[in-house]
Amino acid sequence: MSSEERTTETGPLLDTNILKEIAKKDLVNALNAVNGAKTLVLDSTLAGPLGLVTEVALLKQHGVDKMFWLEPGPLTSTTSNIVYLCRPKIKYVKIIADQIKRHAQEAKKHMYTLILTPRVSTLVTRILEEEGVLGEVTLTALNLQFIPLAEDVISLENEFAFRELWVDGDETVLFDSAQGLLSLQKLVGPFPQIVGKGDYAKRLSSLLVRQNKTPTSAAEAPLSSAANVDSLIILDRKVDLITPLLTQLTYEGLIDELIGIRNSHVELPVAIINPPPANAPSASAATASTSAVPIVNVKKDAKKKYHLTTSTDPLYAELRDLNFSNVGRKLNTVARRLDEDYKTNLQSKTVAQLRDFVGKLGGLQTEHQSLRIHTAVSELILPLTRTDVFNKSLEIQQNLLASYEVSAQIAAIEDLIAQGADMQIVVRLLCLASITAGGIKAKTLENIKRELLQTYGFDYLPMLLSLAQPSLAMLLPNPLPPSLPPSGKYPFSLVRKSLRLLIDDNPEALEEVENDIGFVYSGWAPISIRLVQCIAQKGGVLSNPAEKEKPADEQSKSSIEKVQAHPIVGWKGFEDIVSTLPGETVEVAQRHDETGSALPPMSASPIKEQTSTTVVFFLGGCTYTEIAALRWVGRQNKGRRFLIATTGIVSGASLVESLATGIQSGEPKSASA
Amino acid sequence: MSTPHPTTTWQAMQDGNTFYRRQQLYSVPGKLPELSDYIVAGCQYGGPIALMRDSTKLLALGRVTPAVTKAQIQVFSPAGEGLLLFSWDQGRIVKFGWTVDERLIVLNEEGVYRLYDLQGEYQQHSLGTEAAEMGIIDAKMYGNGLVALTSSLTLLEVKGWEGARPLTLANPGLSEPPHAWSIIPPDLNISRHVEVLLSTEQTIFTVDNLENIDQRLSRGPFTHISPSPNGKFLALLTFTGTLWVVSTDFQRNILEFETTQVAGVEGSVQQVEWCGNDAIILTWPDLLLLVGPSGETIPYTYGGSTFALTEMDGIRVISSDVCDLIQKVPTSTLSVFKPGSTSASAILYDAWENFTRKSPKADENVRSIRPDLARAVDECIDAAGREWEPYWQRRILNAAKFGRGFLDFYNPTDFVNMGQTLKVLNAVRFYEVGIPLTYTQYNYASPSHLIGRLTSRNMHLLALRISSFLGLKPDAVLKHWACAKIMRSRAVAGADASGDDEVCKAIVEKFDSLGGADVSYAEIAKKAWEVGRPGLATRLLDHESKGSDQVPLLLEMKEDKLALVKAVDSGDTDLVYYVLLHLYKRLPLGSFFKLLEDGGPHLAPATRLLEVYARQQNREMLRDFYYSDDRRVESAILCLEEATWMREPSAKISAIKAGQKFFSEDKDRSFEAKMMDDYSRLLSAQHQFDMENDGKISSFGTSINETIRLCLVNGMAKKAEKFKSDFKVPDKRFWYIKLKALAEIRDFEGLEAFAKSKRSPIGYEPFVKHLIEKGYSKDAVGYVAKCDSPKRADLYAECGEWRLAGQECKTRGDKTKLEELRRRCPNSMIARELDQILASMK
Structure with a gap:
């Protein structure tokens, strides 16, 4: 678990920063295509992702004079060039069209460039045409695909992927994912195998296979074959809807649950980020935060965005994946270590010793700074985890997962509604109850829905209908209405048993919890990651790979040879349980050229030292806990690392929110039009 | 020796160290008309020339041919072969020039321009209505775009040849047309945007799309402005006849040269062109004068008028008799052949000659250059590439091969490549092909460019052989061949089904046998469709493996359903939209819906996409769609969504009521219907409540909880109770609301009374x-x-x-x-x- 151990293992994993550089270069090229000073108008959902690849200074260097959010209403620009940068969404295009028309009325002459990411779409052209401004606009594309969030996590940063796929049935994100994965293939070489689960996973894999057959992509040699990718695992969110509904209990997960992380940035009170004028030199702090702050429009409230990244915040790597209960202890040890390091200064007598110390000073100060921030953040979180609602909902979750007194839990949920708890908490618990218990008794459900609508507003009725629609099947009555296919029911108890999801919470098992991916939910293993284990670490599904007979102390553990990861052989061994889960099962071997066989000669020659990379793609988003759990899996074996790719980072709150607000995103045409 | 020694074409500059050579490429006596009567435009990289009668010139009566009476454009290969002849029926031509892929651009005064390929097929684009009204008076063209000068003296730029919308450059603010002007293409500029140089009065204006800079010169006006091929220098000719060479930023003077001092010329300079990047050619009738970097000159005499055309490594001169290439003798060639050269490569060449004569000096020579042998071999290989005559190419390559034999480790790749390249170059330089491409140009423009040029001349066999010789994919050639085949077979009238089959079979067989599996059948099919062969197009489309390529053509062929299916299969949602929006526009609404409904689950993704689009852009259509498909729930949701945006009470209430009605028509949705009923009741009650309070409270549209809270914080406990009982709010919830509301207004007495009112349910x-x-x-x-x-x-x-x-x-x-x-x-x-x-x- 220690960071040293991790660094020694960091073998030839793909350097995700390449993706960042590519994105940055593309952006600069797109901007330079417009000569001279320009006003940049940004779609606000894109600002976050862009902030991860570039800084404001870079934009200024390339002629960006002023920046605005793309918002309804008039736009005044002092430069003749106006550059819009947005995703090809109808609502944005309509705002743009509106602004252009307004300029035309006011007889203002501007040159308009519309940069669409990831590509220009017919839809946009059509709407511009319908609005009668197509002739005014130069359309170009900025192919922004996977953006690195951490050294092993890349994301498309599409917040609405889940809603679009399972509620709207808009498969655009599927196509974009395929394009992103194809680009990834160009960097790391073809995926010899695709294994996955879920209907959309199936569709994505067939898109990938088809695209790979077209000659253009197959011919090119990968830029870096060092990553040695052995397979691509695709899991669509539908396969494991339970995980995001639970409250994440890792440090990073809790920050997301309670404060909210967007595009790796968290909003914190300024006092936490910038220490009040103290003795600590602010130089290191400044570098840490300037690079981190993306396009921020000056707000009055004293909040500031802080970039959660391991590159400027070394401590974060050690903290982010810990169960929150261990964070305090960790902070404590780090504080003590730092203290000792500072003390060595006092003991240093010779000049050489002093020089050594001064050399380390910079590192110490950064560490000091990040220790201070994380201590403050955990102080911020701690009281929030002590509230009644928080604890009650945790209790309900644990009971539901254990299928313990389901009706009592539902009554408890009703109480939460009466208390006026957050809507998202209530909805998450309700869905959890419905999925784990195979539906809620029809009468009770109607009653709860009525309560919900009365408490939070009748406007949420469409959301409830969405949750019940067959494509989601998250909130169903029991017995099921005849209109639904019988496959809609999730085989919860079977899965729980055969995938060993629930780790008993007795004191004896405490050790075990820490030794299994279940630690991220304090005793519940996320199904999605268990499924990854079914493919990439088969032993880990049945029993804890970190064997109990080994002494728990870290020193001896790191000296013991870890087990070499087994080659990827698809779902082998778990076909039965996987087939009971809803959605299609994917297992494809891709053959790229006639000479080389699809599988690298793994089975043929016993390769020992080779480390391979397994790409895990979460279609519809993944949670921070899943990332933490997957990292844990990666640490148990040598010879395999995981590259986590996702359409975006989600949490239960963000999912519920996307279902609830999706409808309002598109304000219709005004009645006059 | 049958072939004259290479140095016979050389001429030394005055300093004796720099040599220029005049290489005769083709002898073209009698093939070209008198050039002085014509306006000529030449295409770089050994491309053809286009001629049009210059109507300002007087013409002797006897020489009248049809070509001069009508507006006609003739295109000749450098070897003097006529490639194309067409007449122009549009407005007056103001300019013509060539694109980088050897298409002829013809621009007329109305701003219409056409791009002719060498087969006479053309595409037409326009500079827009504004340009047409103003009129175009002149234009300059480069490989990837053009800049037009309008009669109101503004500049329009077009980038690329896809008919892009013209951009207006910064206003140069001229009062009269420039004396001379020129452009520097974007790829040769620091700014990467096209730059226009305008000579006006004494000075030159530099104009790009942002600004207009006065260079503040005093030597003007200028009659010629000519930028060098690399865009770094300008050659300017003043009215007084001074040639002035200056760096493009006007900071560095390179050369000044008095053209009036040149002996034996009459009249003014006709052309100022660059010979590579280091010398300038001035032309008069009968005489060309090469001016070197420090003012040295070499005169070349020609009989009759000439046309000089700058290439990147020299200059092509076309006269009525010959087509020549004048260039600086390349370093490697100079090293091998310069009289008295003692360089290693010259000695190696000498050694080889001695060897062929079986002279023992050969060994001695090689020994003497032993340390430099590898370099000498490389130089010989390079020099071979610079020679025009195969005889000399072979000799120098032999010398290189001879030298190689003395080396222990030598990578033969360069040698083999040069041999291959020369074979290709010699083949295309043959007069029937007539592409006098130099080794440098070939390397710069790439082999695939050359293949493209051959196919556009319909020389498919040669193109195919060259591409297989160079290991390139045959796709491009095959595709062009197939299109040409279709075009050709069009002439064979009565294109019945059997004809279609035959052509299709021929094409498919050819592709299979030549490994053209990757050729896009869709593009060929499109061609067939365009020339009016739908049968053939359908047959060809069946062979297309990539669904997305089939779709646009299928749509055009009105194969609607198939197009939609293919689009859905491709997974590309944009393509689906493309089809949907296309069909929506074209089909009557009823049949459009029917198409989707009949599609069943397979077309479900398309239906969903249509819903996403319509929900935001075209709700009216969506309402119809749901209605026609009996989708009550969706209709109801549509109403609810709209209600959330409404502020006006009665409209909102009626929207909710409409939703309620839709729900009530579905027997499985009684709960939802009931809820909507409650909602509309709530809204009415809230509306009334707000009215009663004269707008001091705005409860309209809030939840029941919030409404009750509003009542309580405003001290209307009775009203709150009424809402509670009207909407059957359970005690528990009500107690929480009241507790919070009373705490909010700090009514602790009220709270106490409330707590004691009965046993608390919470x-x-x-x-x-x-x-x-x-x-x-x-x-x-x-x-x-x-x-x-x-x-x-x-x-x-x-x-x-x-x-x-x-x-x-x-x-x-x-x-x-x-x-x-x-x-x-x-x-x-x-x-x-x-x-x-x-x-x-x-």
């Missing part, structure tokens, strides 16, 4: 907790006593009443609890008190 713990949370710990204390006894101690502690907490423990005799409290108490005074209680318990 217990009294929430009272304590909520009051503490809001910072009213003192007021919370009173409720602790009503809570369950085991919890009291902790609750007291939370209120900050440690003593009460201690006493509570005492009453209950709970010593462990007391000890625990003792441990976490905030200060020593309390600790002492607790200790006392602890002591008293013993």
Whole structure:
């Protein structure tokens, strides 16, 4: 678990920063295509992702004079060039069209460039045409695909992927994912195998296979074959809807649950980020935060965005994946270590010793700074985890997962509604109850829905209908209405048993919890990651790979040879349980050229030292806990690392929110039009 | 020796070290018309020339041919072969030039321009209506775009040849047309945007799309402005006849040269062109003068008028008799052949000649250059590439091969490549092909460019052989061949089904046999469709493996359903939209919906996409769609969505009622119908409530909870009760709302009365907790006593009443609890008190 151990293992994993550089270069090229000073108008959902690849200074260097959010209403620009940068969404295009028309009325002459990411779409052209401004606009594309969030996590940063796929049935994100994965293939070489689960996973894999057959992509040699990718695992969110509904209990997960992380940035009170004028030199702090702050429009409230990244915040790597209960202890040890390091200064007598110390000073100060921030953040979180609602909902979750007194839990949920708890908490618990218990008794459900609508507003009725629609099947009555296919029911108890999801919470098992991916939910293993284990670490599904007979102390553990990861052989061994889960099962071997066989000669020659990379793609988003759990899996074996790719980072709150607000995103045409 | 020695074409500059050579490429006596009567435009990289009669020139009566009476453009290959002849029926031509892929651009005064390929097929684009009204008076063209000068003296730029919208460059502010002007293409500029140079009065304006810079010169006006091929220098000719060479930023003077001093010329300079990047050619009738970097000159005489065309490594001169290439002798060639050269390569060449004569000097020579041998071999290989005559190419390559034999380790790749390249170059330089491409140009423009040029001349066999010789994919050639085949077969009239089959079979067979598996059948099919062969197009489309390529053509062929299916299969949602929007526009609404409904589950993704689009852009259509498909729930949701945006009470209420009606028509949706009924009742009640309060309270559109809260904080408990009973709000929830509302307005007496009104359904713990949370710990204390006894101690502690907490423990005799409290108490005074209680318990 220690960071040293991790660094020694960091073998030839793909350097995700390449993706960042590519994105940055593309952006600069797109901007330079417009000569001279320009006003940049940004779609606000894109600002976050862009902030991860570039800084404001870079934009200024390339002629960006002023920046605005793309918002309804008039736009005044002092430069003749106006550059819009947005995703090809109808609502944005309509705002743009509106602004252009307004300029035309006011007889203002501007040159308009519309940069669409990831590509220009017919839809946009059509709407511009319908609005009668197509002739005014130069359309170009900025192919922004996977953006690195951490050294092993890349994301498309599409917040609405889940809603679009399972509620709207808009498969655009599927196509974009395929394009992103194809680009990834160009960097790391073809995926010899695709294994996955879920209907959309199936569709994505067939898109990938088809695209790979077209000659253009197959011919090119990968830029870096060092990553040695052995397979691509695709899991669509539908396969494991339970995980995001639970409250994440890792440090990073809790920050997301309670404060909210967007595009790796968290909003914190300024006092936490910038220490009040103290003795600590602010130089290191400044570098840490300037690079981190993306396009921020000056707000009055004293909040500031802080970039959660391991590159400027070394401590974060050690903290982010810990169960929150261990964070305090960790902070404590780090504080003590730092203290000792500072003390060595006092003991240093010779000049050489002093020089050594001064050399380390910079590192110490950064560490000091990040220790201070994380201590403050955990102080911020701690009281929030002590509230009644928080604890009650945790209790309900644990009971539901254990299928313990389901009706009592539902009554408890009703109480939460009466208390006026957050809507998202209530909805998450309700869905959890419905999925784990195979539906809620029809009468009770109607009653709860009525309560919900009365408490939070009748406007949420469409959301409830969405949750019940067959494509989601998250909130169903029991017995099921005849209109639904019988496959809609999730085989919860079977899965729980055969995938060993629930780790008993007795004191004896405490050790075990820490030794299994279940630690991220304090005793519940996320199904999605268990499924990854079914493919990439088969032993880990049945029993804890970190064997109990080994002494728990870290020193001896790191000296013991870890087990070499087994080659990827698809779902082998778990076909039965996987087939009971809803959605299609994917297992494809891709053959790229006639000479080389699809599988690298793994089975043929016993390769020992080779480390391979397994790409895990979460279609519809993944949670921070899943990332933490997957990292844990990666640490148990040598010879395999995981590259986590996702359409975006989600949490239960963000999912519920996307279902609830999706409808309002598109304000219709005004009645006059 | 049958072929003259290479040096025979050389001429030295005055300094004796720099040599220029005039290489005759083709002899073209009688093939070209008198050039002085024509306007000529030449295409770089050994491309053809286009000629049009210059109507300003007088013409002797006897020479009248059809070509001069009508507006006609003729295109000749450098070898003088006529490639194309067409007449122009549009407005007056102001300019013509060539694109980088050898298409002829012809621009007329109305701003219409056409791009002709060498087969005479053309595409037409326009500079827009504004340009047409103003009129175009002149234009300059480069490989990837053009800049047009309008009659109102503004500049329009077109980038690329896809008919892009013209951009207006910065206004140069001219009052009269420039004396001369020129452009520097974007790829040769620092700014990467096209730059226009305009000579006006004494100075030159530099114009790009942003600004107009006056270079503040005083030597103008200029009659010629000519940028060098690399865009770094300008050659300017003043009215007084001074040739002035200057760097493009006008900062560095390179050369000044008086053209009036040249002996034996009459009249003014006709052309100022660059020979590569280091010398300038000035042309007069009968004479060309090469001016070197430091003012040295070499005269070349020609009979009759000439046309000079700058290439990147030299200059092509076309006269009525010959087509020549004048260039600086390349370094490697100079090194091998320069008289008296003692360079290693010259000695190697000498050694090889001695070797062929079986002279022992060969060995001696090679020994003497042993250390430099590898370099000498490389130089010979390079020099071979610079030679025009195969005879000399072979000889120098032989010398290189000979030298190679003495080397232990030598990578033969360069040698093999050069051999291959020369074979290709010699083949295309053959007069029937007539592409006099130099080695440098070939390397710059790439082999695939060359293949493209051959196919555009319909020389498919040669192109195919060259591409297989170079190991390139045959796709491009095959595709062009197939299109040409279709075009050709069009002429064979009565294209019945059997003809279609035949052509299709021929194409497919050819592709299969030549490995053209990757050729896009869709593009070929499109061609067939365009020339009016739908049958053939369908047959060809069947062979297309990539669905996305089939779609546009299928749509055009009105194969709607198939197009939609293919689009859905491709997974590309944009393509689906493309089809949907296309069909929506074209089909009657009813059949459009029917198409989607009949599609079943396979077309479901398309339907969903249509819904996404329509929900935001075309709700009217969506309403119709849901209605026609009997989708009541969706119709209802549509109403609800709209209601959320509405502010106006009666409209909102009626939208909700409409939704309610849709729900009620579906028997499985009675719950939803009921809810909507409640909603509309609530809205009406809220509306009335707001009216009663003269707009002081705005409850309209809020939830029931919020409405009740509003009543309570405004002291209307009765009203709140009414809402409660009207909407059957359970006691529990109501108590929470009231608790919070009363705490909010700090009505603690009211709260107390409320707490006592009856037994609380939520217990009294929430009272304590909520009051503490809001910072009213003192007021919370009173409720602790009503809570369950085991919890009291902790609750007291939370209120900050440690003593009460201690006493509570005492009453209950709970010593462990007391000890625990003792441990976490905030200060020593309390600790002492607790200790006392602890002591008293013993």
